[in-house]
Amino acid sequence: MRTPVYLLLLGLMLGTVAIVVRSGIFMRKNPGEPINAAMRIALAGVAYQWTAADLTLLARDYAGAYDSPGGARYLIRKPGTGELTPKVGQIVTIHYEGRFLSNGLKFDASADNGGPYNFAVGRNQTLSGWDEAILTMKKGERRTVVLPYWLAYGEKGLRNKVPGRISVVFDLELVDFR
Incomplete structure (x- = not known):
């Protein structure tokens, strides 16, 4: 006899909570300042911009x-072959x-990391600027990509x-994709 009563009370409680949550009765009128800087910038509609020093170096x-x-800049150093470019999700092989x-100081290279x-x-496994650049490259192409x-x-x-x-500069070569 107790089990149906407990189940009925539990059902009433859950139903009440669902109605209150869906109605928004306890929703704050002013939720306040977002917790992180990226969200504050996104909500403010502020666009990212190159610094004045970066713009001078770019010019x-x-x-x-x-x-x-997305805001990157690139120079094609050696055109690639064919018309095909990698598609999102394909495995690419690059030298960088x-x-x-x-200051032009090197901080990383594929040659220093074993090849x-x-x-x-396009799967957020690396820099978003790399994804953007590589998705438009052809096999064998070499580019210099300046990423903010x-x-x-x-x-x-x-x-x-x-x-x-x-801001960083990458020399990229698309060796292969599959």
Whole structure:
């Protein structure tokens, strides 16, 4: 006899909670400031922008570079072959060398890490600027890609290797994709 009563009470409680939650009775009128900087920027509608120093270096060293929709800039150093480009999810093999835009200092290279680098393009397995650039490259193509911090290592950087909010330059070569 007790079990049906407990089940009825539990059902009434759950039903009441569901109605209250769906109605929004206890919803705050002003939820306040978002907790992280990225969300505050997104809600404010503030667009990311290159720094003045970066723009000066881009004009001097990368005049004629193409602009990508996400904000990267690139120069095609050697055209690729064929008409095909990688599709999202395909495994790509690349050679790369990364340098800081501000001083040209090399901080990483595939040659220093045992050879070409493989990853599934467009699956957030690497820098978003790489995904954007590689999806438009042809096999064998070499590009110099200048990535602003928001397409590279972001606000925080990379553990003792890349400081936060710094623009980087990558020489990329698309070796193969499958």
